[in-house]
Amino acid sequence: LAKTTQPISMDSYEGQEVNITCSHNNIATNDYITWYQQFPSQGPRFIIQGYKTKVTNEVASLFIPADRKSSTLSLPRVSLSDTAVYYCLVGARSQGGKLIFGQGTELSVKP
């Protein structure tokens, strides 16, 4: 399973766009990139998943360059409720759904 590297923490203010970048230099051809969000005292929650280019849903956008060695999670106009830890994961269908969580990025949104 490819290892990922993310910033340990980030600060932002309400209403700003937040971009969290994840490096995965050893990503394999069959690997997908998935992001999860975790609030204190809760289990992680799936946010978005992609393979290449751009994916957008009602919560976030995921940008993946052509070489797929990194990805950027974009949260538009964050609010205080977006304060959480965000995890970037890389894996393939063939791995039985196994996910390897790193330390994640602790996002703090201030008023």
Place this chain on the structure above:
Amino acid sequence: NAGVTQTPKFRVLKTGQSMTLLCAQDMNHEYMYWYRQDPGMGLRLIHYSVGEGTTAKGEVPDGYNVSRLKKQNFLLGLESAAPSQTSVYFCASSYTGQGRVKWNEQFFGPGTRLTVL
């Protein structure tokens, strides 16, 4: 639907005691997982199951055993608890991914906070 439920929510054990954590899901998911999360750390996979009657080791399986006798239940056992097993334990489940767009989406339970003295 209740989703993924975990029993108990909290537990305190003495070193050497044993216990079983129960995870149940009502979404007819094939895959189930047990993770532990230590303070300030990410989740680490203990064991997982890709179907009824099957289990496999994850990143940190030592000191734990699991069983998946029924599709909806996944049990995590600690035979002889140690202080190093003090952690929050999360159970999760997911579909196999066949024909699904969000095939890597796992659904997590609320967690069990375990303290071993």
